Amino acid sequence: MPPWIVIVKYLLLIIALFFFTAGTLGVLRFPDLYSRLHALTKCDNLGLGFVVAAIAIDAADGWLAVKLILLWFLALASSATACYLVARSGLRAGRDPWEKKA
Amino acid sequence: MNDPILIDFLLAAGLVLLAGFSLRVVDLFTGVVTFIIFGLIMSVAWVRLQAPDLALAEAAIGSGITGALFLGAIRRLEESTPGSTTRPEYYSPVQRELYVVGVAGMSLALYLLGSALVPPLLEGPAGLAEPVSEAVGTAGARNPVTAIILNMRGYDTMLELVVLLLAWSGVCVLQGDLGRTNILPATGELAVLGAFVRFLRHPGILMAGYLIWVGGDEPGGAFQAGAMLGGVGALGLMAGGPTRPLYSGPGVRPVLIAGVAAFLLAGLSSIGTGGMFLEYRGEHAKALLLVIEIFSTLSIGLVLTLLFAACTFAPDPGRGAPARGGHS
Amino acid sequence: MYLIALLILITLLASLGRMVLGPTRADKLMVTQLFSTCGSAVLLVLSRAMEMDALVDVAILLVLLGAVAMVAFTLADRQDRR
Numbered sequence: 001m002p003p004w005i006v007i008v009k010y011l012l013l014i015i016a017l018f019f020f021t022a023g024t025l026g027v028l029r030f031p032d033l034y035s036r037l038h039a040l041t042k043c044d045n046l047g048l049g050f051v052v053a054a055i056a057i058d059a060a061d062g063w064l065a066v067k068l069i070l071l072w073f074l075a076l077a078s079s080a081t082a083c084y085l086v087a088r089s090g091l092r093a094g095r096d097p098w099e100k101k102a
Numbered sequence: 103m104n105d106p107i108l109i110d111f112l113l114a115a116g117l118v119l120l121a122g123f124s125l126r127v128v129d130l131f132t133g134v135v136t137f138i139i140f141g142l143i144m145s146v147a148w149v150r151l152q153a154p155d156l157a158l159a160e161a162a163i164g165s166g167i168t169g170a171l172f173l174g175a176i177r178r179l180e181e182s183t184p185g186s187t188t189r190p191e192y193y194s195p196v197q198r199e200l201y202v203v204g205v206a207g208m209s210l211a212l213y214l215l216g217s218a219l220v221p222p223l224l225e226g227p228a229g230l231a232e233p234v235s236e237a238v239g240t241a242g243a244r245n246p247v248t249a250i251i252l253n254m255r256g257y258d259t260m261l262e263l264v265v266l267l268l269a270w271s272g273v274c275v276l277q278g279d280l281g282r283t284n285i286l287p288a289t290g291e292l293a294v295l296g297a298f299v300r301f302l303r304h305p306g307i308l309m310a311g312y313l314i315w316v317g318g319d320e321p322g323g324a325f326q327a328g329a330m331l332g333g334v335g336a337l338g339l340m341a342g343g344p345t346r347p348l349y350s351g352p353g354v355r356p357v358l359i360a361g362v363a364a365f366l367l368a369g370l371s372s373i374g375t376g377g378m379f380l381e382y383r384g385e386h387a388k389a390l391l392l393v394i395e396i397f398s399t400l401s402i403g404l405v406l407t408l409l410f411a412a413c414t415f416a417p418d419p420g421r422g423a424p425a426r427g428g429h430s
Numbered sequence: 431m432y433l434i435a436l437l438i439l440i441t442l443l444a445s446l447g448r449m450v451l452g453p454t455r456a457d458k459l460m461v462t463q464l465f466s467t468c469g470s471a472v473l474l475v476l477s478r479a480m481e482m483d484a485l486v487d488v489a490i491l492l493v494l495l496g497a498v499a500m501v502a503f504t505l506a507d508r509q510d511r512r
Contacts, residue, residue, distance in 0.1 A: 116446075120446075131455055132458055135449060135462060139449070142466060142469045142492065143465075145473075145488065146469060146472055149476055149488065154488060157473075157485075158488050161495065162495055167495070169462070173499055173502045174502060295501065306494055313487070333494060333495045333498045
């Protein structure tokens, strides 16, 4: 494997790690349900997406890459749906979004 | 730093913590969430123990399906007896501290015991690994786990399918007629969920078929594939998919017993060709195992879907009663 | 690669704090969604580190079934309000 591919792979993984860390921090520290869901989807979409890209490059196998991309699309659809449903149930339960106090 | 030991340590510590937390939590809902997360971590732990077959089963059944069943059960409990899913905290702070110290001490003791006991065990005879790997060549599956589950210990697996059937008949006895279960039809506000399920069902069914097919050579098999089908079925029910026909239609019972029937017929056919009951050898073994797996997967998927529906949706005597009379 | 898996696992376990804190059920259940996606990311990284391609299948299963619990939860919420 040429060295530049290894560099690209680790670069992608480090970007993924950044999104995982940021998303987890958001889930832990954000003030209300809606902003926490927003942080969560960053992990789901971007974190997993960059991991998938890095693994596909590393594997260098066409069929595996197809499976990985299918996995990512599934994750996108499922996280979007699940977070939409949770946010809607929160809204209907009468939970107001957090606002900065003046 | 490129050493998995820290991963293994974190996994083990997380498992002990989550197990303890799920047991002593005061709110059942939190307990179930902890249980689901425990299953996900357990699945990664099985991977680290070089057991991807178990990881698949744990991810599908232990965490996915069982978690959904528990959540449905909690909802039903709260409907019938409000307040029954929480309990007062009956540990004093000192007892809780003692509990944490006790768990930590026991983990340490187990670790020391394990590190003393395991290396000698690894040097000793390797159990049944050798006879199994010798027999795998004629057992119809190159994945030894599949060969054991379906061929060498076929009785166990067949009876597991019977257990699932028994669970479903128990639900039928408690819940009454299948047609009485109230499943809400899809409404406009659930358009997103409906679209998601329509998007998911094809990859889901494809994945189930794929798991059956690779089960012969690589990790996979009927229970994992069945759990996959069960998950797709549960999502379909929640989005308001087919209701009555799925429950009390004429096709339900044949599919329910298809797995056991395939086992029995294949077992009898192996007697006919000179073997023992449920013993398959030679060139037909692979085809026989595949047939058994396909029918078992259908049965498992349907039982899990029906169990989920029975667990999640309350019976609706008002709407279902006339239909029931008309049906029978 | 093991180091990357370890770091993802650490962030994942840190998010357990949200499950303990709550405050609502939705917040707690959110953590399971995080665990199914980040767990599958850990599995993908491990699949290269341990050279087991079958782990990709486990990851797909985690992602596919991770949604079931979340949907079941919101559905329960919908019926209660009727």
